[in-house]
Structures are given as structure tokens and as C-alpha cells.
Amino acid sequence: MPVSPNDLNQLRQQIDEIDSQLVELLAKRAKVTAQVGKYKSQVGLPIYVPEREAELIAKRRAQAEQQNVSPVLVEDLLRRIMRESYHTQNVDYLCTNPNIKKIVVIGGAGALGRIFVDMFERSGFSVQLLEKDDWPNADSILSDAGLVLVAVPIKLTESIISKLTNLPLDCILVDITSTKQKPLAAMMAAHKGPVLGLHPMFGPDVPSLVKQVVVVCHGRHPEQYEWLLQQIRIWGGILQQTSAKEHDDAMVFIQVMRHFCSFVFGSHLAGENPDLQQLISLSSPIYRLELAMVGRLFAQDPVLYADIIFDNKDSLAVLTEFSVKFNQALALIESNNKGEFIKQFFKIGSWFGDYSKQCLVNSRKLLLKADDDRSLSEDV
Amino acid sequence: MPVSPNDLNQLRQQIDEIDSQLVELLAKRAKVTAQVGKYKSQVGLPIYVPEREAELIAKRRAQAEQQNVSPVLVEDLLRRIMRESYHTQNVDYLCTNPNIKKIVVIGGAGALGRIFVDMFERSGFSVQLLEKDDWPNADSILSDAGLVLVAVPIKLTESIISKLTNLPLDCILVDITSTKQKPLAAMMAAHKGPVLGLHPMFGPDVPSLVKQVVVVCHGRHPEQYEWLLQQIRIWGGILQQTSAKEHDDAMVFIQVMRHFCSFVFGSHLAGENPDLQQLISLSSPIYRLELAMVGRLFAQDPVLYADIIFDNKDSLAVLTEFSVKFNQALALIESNNKGEFIKQFFKIGSWFGDYSKQCLVNSRKLLLKADDDRSLSEDV
DSSP: OOOOHHHHHHHHHHHHHHHHHHHHHHHHHHHHHHHHHHHHHHHTOOSOOHHHHHHHHHHHHHHHHHTTOOHHHHHHHHHHHHHHHHHHSOSOOOOSOTTOOOEEEETTTSHHHHHHHHHHHHTTOOEEEEOGGGGGGHHHHHTTOSEEEEOOOTTTHHHHHTTOOOOOTTOEEEEOOSOOHHHHHHHHHHOSSOEEEEEEOSOTTOSOSTTOEEEEEEEEOHHHHHHHHHHHHHTTOEEEEOOHHHHHHHHIIIIIIHHHHHHHHHHHHHHHOOOHHHHHHTOOHHHHHHHHHHHGGGGSOHHHHHHHHHTOTTHHHHHHHHHHHHHHHHHHHHTTOHHHHHHHHHHHHHHHTHHHHHHHHHHHHHHHHHHHTOOOOOBO | OOOOHHHHHHHHHHHHHHHHHHHHHHHHHHHHHHHHHHHHHHHTOOSOOHHHHHHHHHHHHHHHHHTTOOHHHHHHHHHHHHHHHHHHSOSOOOOSOTTOOOEEEETTTSHHHHHHHHHHHHTTOOEEEEOGGGGGGHHHHHTTOSEEEEOOOTTTHHHHHTTOOOOOTTOEEEEOOSOOHHHHHHHHHHOSSOEEEEEEOSOTTOSOSTTOEEEEEEEEOHHHHHHHHHHHHHTTOEEEEOOHHHHHHHHIIIIIIHHHHHHHHHHHHHHHOOOHHHHHHTOOHHHHHHHHHHHGGGGSOHHHHHHHHHTOTTHHHHHHHHHHHHHHHHHHHHTTOHHHHHHHHHHHHHHHTHHHHHHHHHHHHHHHHHHHTOOOOOBO
């Protein structure tokens, strides 16, 4: 049947009506998940249950296929809806250790410290901050602490820890610095009781801890802080255990190299001074994302990144080796040796193994999601 | 009111019921948008209308706020739903120039060429391929072509174009190579009729041309190929006009530098040989994304990337300058000059201007979307 401009308006009204019902369904769903959240916080069940999530998605994908709807679409929508409910359904959490009288967060007014203060308070703990000006009263603040969490900038961590020699013997001493060997050694030296090194692998802007990784480096008497790990699980966090050395070695690759390369990339662009707006408008989604990964660095705190790069003792060696590799590859261009470039490309590819294919698939999915947000008009 | 384990099951059943209604709504919506698509293809309206999209979203955001649903959630869901309908609603497109007897796509069996063949056919054009083995019959294939599209690998483009000296004078000659100066000059030399250089800023894996950028470099007689640009608009493409030189200059920054740096990064990782699985599991979302941007390169065709990097005459100079910048920054670490690092950081930040803040906001949004897809279990 042919349609007319008049019909187009009617069709659009039908779409609006359907979308309106969609919003109503979401409101209804949020009310039910709020009740689920309440129940879970009462009994201490984790918000994020991978099996329930997988089962829920599988059922709807099956229904979608029957009704000629894209199962991928349905899965994407459900995952987005569940994110919302993970991040909003829990106002309070079950307290895994009501015997802890007080938690002291040193640097709890800082960006990342504040998240832990908030999570502890929402789990029923009594939390006290210890900030720069509070050190004259530190002894009385710390005297009845069941847990002390050190959440100060990386360059202050060791000197702050070295002051913590008078904690109660059963007090748990924890840090959340982004390096682990030195802070852990400093904690072991300062305190004879239970010691734990954590590295939350997320920034201060996460809406909740659900699906966020927290690296765990055991120090001393793990049985005495098992309740804390359980508490983080209830918040939705994913614990990854490693040794402090393995952690720090990995961080040189993960943090130092990427930040440093992004810095150099930005420095190079600013030096060559191309028209940034034109670069952006001429970029495909993948390049826009690459450029955004560089650009985002410079909207952040330079001191933090200087500390991460300069304070890692392996930075210089690893980055020097990177520079060697860079110049070797450059020599291939100079001698127009495409054959060797391709040979090395395959070799690197086999080092990455299946992961590279997985990256390609995942990044394609992600780029489509990035495109969803674009609102474009043309320029011809 | 307190809830019990039994109630939890009931609540989950309610959620399943709501999700089932959601799938039904999507099925209903798809039927309506299919009719919209049919109408649009009849009258040649573009599928993607930014104003209609903005209006539709604004209405539902307003409703969401009234009903205590997150407007951001509603917008994300609607954008994802609209993506689906953009990519599926149009089976056929209005033909903007029914007078064109035949379109020949040279290299139309290749990955990107195939997309254009498909789009032309779905717009009612008669399309013929000209592949490697067809050159003995090239004269007869090309003799009645109204448009010839060159879609061969970059290293063959110029030599193929140089063979196209016998096209009908009113035939439009177009290429889609990722560099523009040389192919455009070659086309102008080979053919006296209308000439157009295009660079589709997307890979062969896009589900449709909606919201995809196509760079336009005018050659000769633009009035004779205006219908082609209009056709691309109807497919949903976004046209960006630039000169061939500006385009190529930008591509050194956009393509050459990023690919080369990713190559070196991969080469460095493979050389240092850290435990890749551990790197991934210890990574925060942003680092996983950074790593994925490197890893994805090596799942692709090395010859393509060798061509892009080696065949750009400015590669060596720009990458050498990058190497200089890298070593300058390295010297800052060697001399432990944090102050200068921070000073340069601010300077680069001001070069990026507001764009860096925008990148940070957008990448945060995108990382949340990346997290939606994660299905994690812990490791402690």
C-alpha cells in the first residue's frame, strides 16, 4: 500500500506513542528493581549476578528471534537498562563486619577517597576523615580505628604511611595507591597488624563499583580483612589478586607507556599545529576515537600524570626501549622495506593471538555505540 | 515492607514480564518504521533526519523526567533503537539519476567496492564490475558507462586510472582511494569529462552509510555529478568538502601517525613479552580500550597498513619529528624535570582547547557503554 506525506505524520505519531509506552515500561521496571535492590541490601547479596544477567538476556534474545526483532538490539538495550539499575538500585549495602567501630580514611576528601567514604557509610560503618590539618589530632582519631584506608596522592603515600606506627594491633591498614610494592613495604614496616594493598582500577567518576576491577595485593593476616573483600564484592566490585611486583611491572605497560605516548602525540600535534577542527571532521569513527584518547589526557590533572610517569623506577628503561623500537620501525620506512614491516606485523599479530581479533570485534561494536551519539550535519 | 527469597523470585518474574513487553514494543515499532522507510525510499527522503531525531529524543526526555526515569537512559535507548531502524528500514533507495544507463565499479568485488555496488543496485542503477581478469573486455564494458568508480587497492589506483583514457566524454570518473592528490591528478589527466575524488571515512564493516562521513574533493564539472552527491545523502552519508592537499595533509596525522604508533606499541609489547592476560585483567576500562586500539590493528591486513604508511610521501618527515618529540620528553624523565613536563602539558592542553574536555566527557560515556558488555567473574 502506498503512503503519503499525511501518512508519514501518522506513522510518526505511532512511533511517538510506542516510545511513550517504552518510557512507561522503564518507570515500571525501575520500581521493581528498586525492591530487588532493597532485598539484596538486607541480606547482603551482590547487585551484579553474572548468571542472572546471562539468563535474563538469553530469554529475551530467544523471544526477539521469534518476533523478528534483532537479538543484538535487545541485548544492547537490556544491558544498558541493567547498568542503570545496578547504579541506582542500591542506596544501602549490608555491613559485612558490624564489629568494626570506626573506619578512618586518610585523604578521604580527595576524589577517589570520597568514593570509599561514601560506600563505607552506605554500608553502615562509622567513617572519620583524616585530612592535612588533622594531623595534630591524629593519635586520638586513630586510637579506636578498626580500619585505616590511605587514599592520598601517590607522592605522599609512603611518608604518610611512615607516620602510622601507633595503630591498634588489630587495626587493618590498607592503601589504594596506583603502585603497590613501595606502599605495601611501607605499611608492613609501620604496622604489625593486618596489612592489605588495593588498587582500584577506575577513576573517581564511576557511577558505582559494579563491574569495576579492584586489584588485591595481600600483605599480612588476610583472614582478618576477608570481610573487607566481601564488602567490596557486595558493592559489585571484581577482585583480581596479584603480587605487588607483578602489579607494578604490568602498570609500566598499562599506565606509563600509554600516558607517555599520548603526551608525546599531543605534543607533536600542538607543535605541527594542524587545523584540529578539520582533523576531526575528516576522521572516521576509529580515528575520532584515537584522537579522543589523546585529547582526553589534557583535560586532566598534569601532576597526577607526572607522578605516574616520573615516580615509576622502570619508566625510563621501558620508554627508552620503546624509542629504540620506534627508530627501528622508522628505518624500515627510510629504506622502503615494506616486506620486513609486513613480516614483523605478522609476528606481532601472533604474539597478540586471538586477542587482536577480539579487539577488532569489540571495537567495532563500540564504534557503533559511539556513532549513536553523533548528531551531524554536512559541510558541502 | 520487608521482602523474602520467595518475593525475590516474584520480583524477577515481574522484571521478565516487563522485558517481554519491551521486546513486543520493539517488534511493533519496527513494523511502523519499515513503513516510514518505504515511504522515504519512494520519495527520496534521507533516512537520517537530524531534526526529527533531536525532536523525538527531546519529547521522551521530557516524559522521562516527569516519570522519574533517567533522561540519559531514555536517550541512550532511543539512539540505539534508531540505529537499528536506520540500518534496516531501507531496502531500496530512490534513484537520483535514472538517465544513467550503467555504473562500472572497478574493484567492485573488493571489501569497500562491494558496499558501493550494493548501494547503487539498491538505488535502481544497473551496475557492472570490472575485475582483474576483465581487462581484455574493458573497452566494451566501459563504452556505455555513465559513471566509473575506481575502488582498487591504493597501490594500484594510479596505474588503473591511467588506463581509463577512452571513457565516454560525459562519463563521470570517481575514485575512493584513501589519498586524494595523486589519484585526482591521474583522473584529470586520463579523462576530459567530469571527475570527482571521494574518500569514504569508514571501513567495509559498516552496517549502512547512515552518519558515515564521505570526504569530497571536487575535480571537474561538479554540476554533472551533483546527483551522485545527492544519492550519497539519501543513503544517509555526511559529505565533507576539502581540497585534495588539505585532505592528504590531514591523513598523515590521522592515519599514518596513529597506525605507526600502534605498530610500534605492539612491537614493543611483543618484544618485552609481558603476560597479556594479566595486563588485560589488571586494566581499568580506559586501558583496556587503549590496549584494544593497538590489538585490533594486528587482526587486519598488513599490506593495507604498509601501503598507507609507506606510500605517503610525508610519513618519514612527520614520524621523524614525532621521534624527536619523544626523545625530548624522555629527556625530561631522565633529568627528573617534572616542572617542565607539567608546563608543556598545560601548553598542549590549551592547544586542544575545549576539545579535550569534550573528549573526556565523550570517552567516559563510551567507557560506560563498553562496560555494559562485560560479563566478569573474579579471580581471588
